[in-house]
Amino acid sequence: MEISENSGCSYGCGVWLVMLVMAGSAAPTLAEHRSNASDPSTVKITHTGGWCLAESRNFRCWTCQNETEARNLILDCEDLRSRLRVLWGSESTERDWTPRCEIVIHRTQSAYCSTLARPGDSSVGSTRIQFDGERIVSRRIDLRCDAPDWTTAALPHELTHAVLAERFRGRPIPPWADEGIAMLSESASKRETRLADLRHALRHRSTYPIRDLIAVRQLPPLHLRDAYYGQSLVLTSWLVERTSPKAFIQFLEACPETTVDGALRKHFDFSGADALDQAWRQRIQNPETMTQVDLLERGSEVEVASATDGN
Numbered sequence: 501m502e503i504s505e506n507s508g509c510s511y512g513c514g515v516w517l518v519m520l521v522m523a524g525s526a527a528p529t530l531a532e533h534r535s536n537a538s539d540p541s542t543v544k545i546t547h548t549g550g551w552c553l554a555e556s557r558n559f560r561c562w563t564c565q566n567e568t569e570a571r572n573l574i575l576d577c578e579d580l581r582s583r584l585r586v587l588w589g590s591e592s593t594e595r596d597w598t599p600r601c602e603i604v605i606h607r608t609q610s611a612y613c614s615t616l617a618r619p620g621d622s623s624v625g626s627t628r629i630q631f632d633g634e635r636i637v638s639r640r641i642d643l644r645c646d647a648p649d650w651t652t653a654a655l656p657h658e659l660t661h662a663v664l665a666e667r668f669r670g671r672p673i674p675p676w677a678d679e680g681i682a683m684l685s686e687s688a689s690k691r692e693t694r695l696a697d698l699r700h701a702l703r704h705r706s707t708y709p710i711r712d713l714i715a716v717r718q719l720p721p722l723h724l725r726d727a728y729y730g731q732s733l734v735l736t737s738w739l740v741e742r743t744s745p746k747a748f749i750q751f752l753e754a755c756p757e758t759t760v761d762g763a764l765r766k767h768f769d770f771s772g773a774d775a776l777d778q779a780w781r782q783r784i785q786n787p788e789t790m791t792q793v794d795l796l797e798r799g800s801e802v803e804v805a806s807a808t809d810g811n
Contacts (some may be wrong), residue, residue, distance in 0.1 A: 543571050556733040558597040563645075576651075577603065580659055584618050584685065588660075590667040601639035612644045625654035627661040631670040634653055639665075649690055656685035667749065676713050677752050679729060680736025691733065698730025702784065707731055710777035714760055735780060742768060 544555040545567045554561040554570040558581060561574045581597075584590075606612040613621045624647040630638040641658045643650050649744040660682040664673060683691060701707050705725040708716075713735070720728045740748045761772030770776045 540571060540575060543574055545570060555563075555600075557600075559601050559603055561603045561605065564607055565605070565645075566592055573605075573651075575599075577655070577659065580656060580685075581663065582661040584605040584660055588663060589683070589746050589749050597634070597636075597639065597666075599638060601641060601659075603641045605643050605645050608646050609644055612642060616642060624650050625658040627665075628659045629662060629665040634669040634693055636666065636670075649687060652687035653690035656687075657682045660685045666751075671753075671756070673752060674714060674720075674755065675716055676728070677731040677736055677748075680788065681748075682736060683729070683733045684740075694730050694733055697726035698734065701727035701730060710735070710780060711760075712771040714773065734784065738783065739768060740779065749787075 502694070509516070542556060546553045546555075550564070551562045552565060552567060552570045554563070554567075554574040556574045559574050559577045561577065563570050563573065565573065597687075604615070606615065609622070613619055616626055624644050626642045628640045629636060630640075639662055641662065642718060643654055643658065646652065661669055661678065664678060664681060683694060686694075696705075706724065708731055709725070710731075713728070713731055716728065736748070739751070747767060751763055754763040754766065758766075764770040764772055764776055768776070770779065
């Protein structure tokens with residue numbers, strides 16, 4: 501994800517979320533969760549310049565799909581946005597997004613790369629949020645529909661970035677956590693691929709010490725990316741599992757105000773990053789702790805827990 505100030509300063513970052521439990525749980529589709537989505541009658545469909553434009557309260561989706569597919573897509577986006585905002589504590593902010601989030605669905609990788617001015621980019625999704633102070637002045641997500649899992653992996657991942665940007669109001673989110681939370685929204689099969697890459701990195705002893713991982717501020721070199729994404733996913737998942745999504749967000753908010761070691765002592769009872777590193781490495785020795793289930797599948801349980809945590 502890219503967050504920009506009007507001055508032009510920007511940085512890249514990302515996110516995921518997963519809980520470590522029994523394997524074998526299949527993540528439900530977005531359509532199966534759409535009971536509280538926007539009223540389909542409020543979706544407006546128009547055609548312009550070869551695009552099918554679907555508009556709802558919070559999104560404008562530009563796609564080459566037919567009207568039915570475009571309508572289903574934007575309703576899925578509305579539902580996913582609502583559930584992510586509750587999960588990560590953004591529901592108390594502005595009810596509707598102003599401006600709305602523009603979502604552009606590209607037919608091919610070449611069209612995607614050309615639009616983003618990133619020749620050869622192999623990513624499937626990209627999010628750009630622009631701020632004026634703490635006020636969001638633009639939201640945009642670009643996606644490639646030639647990728648087989650773009651609706652179940654890239655779309656939830658990128659939309660999570662947009663929800664987190666709203667929650668933090670332009671304040672920097674540690675990239676490992678931003679990516680970790682976003683990855684938790686991905687499909688089970690996508691997360692398992694990331695974990696397989698991490699297992700490979702562990703076998704080849706090419707992983708980060710936790711203190712180095714949480715200090716990363718730019719996309720790592722290619723030979724360290726599997727470790728970076730896999731470790732960020734598993735570490736985020738584990739810390740969320742130990743407490744709650746709300747407590748994890750509070751930890752991230754505390755980090756700029758104190759040292760990382762201080763925030764870990766206060767929110768997770770670790771003496772610091774070195775103690776966290778030792779505990780994490782002991783945990784991953786057991787392959788069963790590398791399995792996971794999507795937090796979004798347990799949305800109602802998380803909401804109840806958050807409502808009864810004493811705040």
